[in-house]
Structures are given as structure tokens and as C-alpha cells.
Amino acid sequence: MTAFNASPREFLSDLFKEAVAVADPMRVVAAHLPGRPKGRLMIIGAGKASARMAEAAEAHYGPSEGLVITRYGYERPTQGIEIAQASHPVPDVAGEVATKRLLDLVSGLGADDMVVALISGGGSALLCAPVEGVSLDDKMAVNRALLASGAPIAEMNVVRKHLSRVKGGQLAAACYPARLLTLLISDVPGDNPADIASGPTVGESSTPQDAIDILERRRIALPDHLRRAICDASSVVPPSDARLSHAETRIIAAPSHSLAAATQIAKAAAVDVRDLGDALEGEARDLGAEQARQAMSLQAAMTPTDKPILLLSGGECTVTRRGDGVGGPNAEYVLAAAIALNGQSGIHVLACDTDGVDGAAEVAGAYAGPDVLSDAVSNGIDANAALAINDAHSFFDAVGGQIVTGPTLTNVNDFRAILILPASA
Template structure:
């Protein structure tokens, strides 16, 4: 462990990289593909990992027909499948146009045709088709308000489904009577298939009344057109709808699997690994304080001969905007933890989003150690002021604490790690 004790940031960054690699579509997709079916095969999909998944499909099958929508900058080389790039987390016209084209592709399919849907986190914003009576601007306004409210992803997806013509099983219904196989990379706590990208190919059990209740609870003012749609008839597809009888769904990567890989590597390196859970939600700043206090408690109970402890957790935190800074839930988690640790010796914190994008910034996350406060003083930045302004990314940029990976081409939610060494 001596090499890791001299480079805690390097150790935590390596473990994050291994967790991401475990969910690389090029490593996992082929094992879940059936023998190439006879007749027409159509590949569709949406999400931050969808282009990489399409690349993996064609590596296995050869050139295929199809269309997938991914985030700007996440395009991959494909042989026959068309890759369209669109906006995330707020949808745009490119995503809306691609969704219309996807519906055109699946229309008129017969019972001998086969569709493989490649769905991953981010697909909810990228696969965008406003419900009848709504405009893209209406959806963008509601989406932006939900993000600012700190609503967890589950609540956001309930609202999104009932403002859409594609989510909540509606894309699967459009593929009927063809046989449909959906391969999912999960980025949601609990790995509920109906929540991943708002479940475009999975039956839905929520109602428009559920969506209205969330809007009311979050104090969001709805445009009149949106309120009218939610007050109308439900149009999502229930799980027992006959149009879903030939639809099959498989989760091929999930936060628990990636955390497990990181845990195994850490244990082999000599760490005492404590898995706190792969589906933890809540305010990032609150969770940062809670886990920092747990780390300090564990350190106070350690002897000098104990193995270093590694606290691992996943899930998806939220940030309720209180200021005008540039931040994201992972960086805010680390900033809050560093504030609570107050320079405590022997404790190091890293939190990153496995898709390489924390919030709306092109930064995966951040690292903090015992010298973070000293670095902040030298750089002229304040932990508390930055936290108050939701300005975590600016803070860590100033002290060179950012973790920047670029597009990882996958997405299995947040990765949080706290390394605790025994007291000197």
C-alpha cells in the first residue's frame, strides 16, 4: 500500500477509471446480442452511451440499418447506423427532429422484423417528442425548472413521460408488431428499467396526476399549455398493453457492477472496502457532510496497524440552485465534504459522474485532500462562499482539483470514494 499512500489522488482516480471501463459498451454489449436474426434488423437508441453501443453492435454484426441519438461530442464511427447528436440535459430541435425520424423508421414494421433499442442515461433529454398541444420550448422550460428545483431523477422522469409522445413505453408501442430487444445501461438508483431514459421502450405505471403532484411540490409555475396536457387523458403505455407482448428488456451495465469492480481492485490493493450503497440519493451538500462525518468517526476508531478504509457509494445526488455559480452534484459533494473535514489529515475524497459530465460542465468531478483548505487560501477562494453560490467547479478549477476525462461514452451514475488512513 505504500505506493498508494504516497498518491491517494492517483489511487482514487484509478479506481474511478476502472469503474468506468467496466461499463464500456465495447466490453459488454456483444455478450447480450442474439444471433443475427433473419429478415430486417433495425437498430435504434438514445443516450450518452448509445453511439458507443451502436459501434459495439456493428463490431459484432457488421453494418446495420438504424438511427441513434447521443449528446454533442459523443459521436462514434459506425458503418451503417446513423449517429445524430443533440443537446443534454435540456433538449433541443436536433433531438426533436431525430425522434421524429426514428418514429418514421419503425412505422410499418411487420411481425418478422426485429428491432434492437440501445438505451442509456441521458436518453430522456435526447429523445424528445412533445405531447400533442405542446412545443419544444414548453418542454425545455419545464425541464430547466425541474433541474433548478433539485428534483431527483425519478421525479423528473415522471413529469417528462407525461409531456412526451415517445417516453413511457410509447416508442415500444410504435415498433409493434416487430420483435423488440432493449439493451439498457442503467444510470438510475435502483436500476428500474422504466426510469432509465424515462423508459421509451418499457411500460409505465405512473399517471399525469402524479406528474402534477410533483410540479406542485416543487413549486414550479407551469405554462398554460403544459397544465392543460397534464390535466387531460393519460397517453403513456401500461406494462400489460398488448403492443408490448413481443418486447424484451435487459440491463447490461449498472452502478452496482461498476462499484463492484472498483471494490475488488481496492481490496486486492490492500484496502478495507465499505460499500455504502449504489442507489444513494439526496442533496449533494448534505450527503458530502454525512459521509465526511462517517469518515472521521471511522478514523477515530482505527489503530495505526489497521488497513486504510475505502468508502464507496453510487447513486445520483441533486443540487438545489441557491446561487449563480458553476457547479454539479459531484463537485458540490466534494466541496461540502472538504468543508466538513476542515483539513483533517489522512482523509481524501473523490466524486465523479461516470459519463464525464458533472451537471452541465465538461468536468467529471473533483478531488479534495487534507491540503485543500491551504490551497484555497493561496488561490484566494473560499469553500463556504463557493458552496453558498453553487460554484464548486470554479473552486476546484482554482486549486487544480478538477477531474477531467472528456466523454467516457458510458453512464452508470455517480462514483463517490473516500479514502481514510489511520491517524499518524
């Protein structure tokens, strides 16, 4: 066979770029938009991709009425739809104020009106309307504790729903009796609409006790007033509620679509692709080490003339805070993989978040080749020490392995790729 002549880092980076591009709202929103209603058209939304989705909606409809809430720095030019910016992953006052205005916009709509809700990952923090008896400071503290606990996104969202007046179907109830069409860009393992941005327009079947059980299991302190608020003020909307009868939900972009696009490019380059799934979860460091061992096992069985192998996966890993370093799940995955590979020739690793933000840092993720550990030693850096304190971003900054994209204006979660060349390559 012809030797693999591409730069491994450039090859993996190109795959990531295509994974992001295929989820660009400008490519996926318009095909799902219906005609204008007899009454008012109201376009609302929340998430890291919501401003770009609003831009796409106005490219289809022209100047429109509405409001979407996105992360600071993710705004886009729109003609009529207002773009509000707020904090992510921990909510802030700006998000609380914008959410109240969004709820005011949809109140009083009639049966001839239509709401188009543009929802993407990040909406859980950006849609902020605490239940009675809960302050914004309370919400911020719970969010921080959940993020540090290593809880998977589904558990985090159950808690968020029962502390909110907008999540868990409550936004849909506020839109009733207007027709509601929700367009979702999925960033959650399994693509469950109830988990995307905590399901503001989707019925919720969990109970207040489920939320309390999660907090207790994660050993997160639960003051008495928060316990009372969850039990007494929670008003999530069950799937059978009549106020959801005019609501329709569509997933228009998902991690599986992005992995499929990357697969096409890799196969065109004569690379053998092994798709490990788009819904992998767990500790980032554990998955990184596990997939590194898998890569070494596959390489050991290769001959010098075999095609390169690409391991692709998506999903959402977590990081349990052990230190005060600067890191995120994708960079921690790559660091753990690099340590497990220990300089193994011919194996290259990339992992990035498709929204351009890995954890809370303005870094998409990281790349590691066989020389990364020796480069670290030359710079006086201990890879194991960095991993021990969750300092993967600082590690890759020092060795030139950071990947910085800026806002990608979409969000279909983590993208992980391991390129395996024959050992002699």
C-alpha cells in the same frame, strides 16, 4: 502491515477509471445480442452511451440499419447506423428532429422484424417528441425548472413521460408487432428500467395527475395549456398493453457492477472496503458532509497499523440551485465534504460522474485532499462562499482539484470514494 505508499489521488482516480471501463459498451453489449432475424434488423437508441453501444453492435453484426441519438461530442464511427447528436440535459431542435426520424424508422415493421434498442442515461433529454399542445420551448422550460428544483430523477422522469410521445413505453408501442430487445446501461438509483431514459420501451404505471402533483410540490409554474396537455394528450403505455408483448428488456451495465470492479482493485491493494450502496440520493452537499463525518469517525477508531479504509458509494445526488455558480452534484459533494473535514489529515475524497459530465459542465467531478482548504485560502478563495452559490467547479478549477475526462462513452451514474488512512499516515 505494509504502509500505504500510493498517491491517494492516483489511487482514487484509478478506481474511478476502472468503474468507467467495466461499463464500456464494447465490453458488455455483444454478449446480449441475438442472431439476425428473418426479416429486417433495426438498431435504434438514445443516450450518452448509445453511439458507443451502436459501435459495439456493428462490431458484432457488421454494417446495420438504424439511428441512435447521443449528446453533442459523444459520436462514434459506425458503418451503417446513423449517429444523430443533440443537446443534454435540456433538449433542443436537433433532438426533436432526430426523434421524429427514429419514430419513422420503426413505423411499419412486421412480426418477422427485430428492433434492438440501445438505451442509456441521457436519453430523457435526447428523445424529444412533445405531446400535442406542447412546444419545444415549453419542454425546455420544464426541464430547466425541474433541474433547478432539486427533484430526484424518478420525479423528473414522471413529468417528462406525460409530456412526451415517445417515453413511458410509447417507443415500444411504435415498434410493435416487431420483436423488441432493449439493452440498458443503468444510470438510476435502483436500476428500474422505467426510470432509465424515462422508460421509452417499458410500460408506465404513473398517471397524468402524478405529474401535475410533482410540478406543484416542486413549486414549478404550470401554465393552463401545459396542464391541459398533460391531462388530455398523455398517452403513456401501461405495462399490461398488448403492444409490449413482444418486448424484452435487459440491464447490461449498472452502478453496482462498477462499484464491484473498484472494490476488487482496492482489496488487491490491501484496503478495507465499505460499500455504502449504489443507489444513494439526496442533496449532494448533505451527503458529502454526512460521509465526511462518517470517515472521521472511522479514522478516530483506527490504530497506526490498521489497513486503510475505503468508503464507496454510487447513486445520483441533486443540487438545489441557490446561486449562479458553476457546479454539479459530484463537485458539490466533494466541496461539502472538504469543508466538513476541515483539513483532517489522512482523508481524501473523490466524486465523479461516470459519463464525464457533472451537471452541465464538461467536468467529470473533483478530488480533495487534506490541503485543499489551505490551498484555497492561499488563492484568496472562500470555500463556504463557493458552496453557498453552487460554484464548486470554479472552486476546484482554482485549486487544481478538477477531474476532466472528456466523453467516457458510458454512463452508470455517480462514483464516490473516500480513502481513510490512519491519522498518523
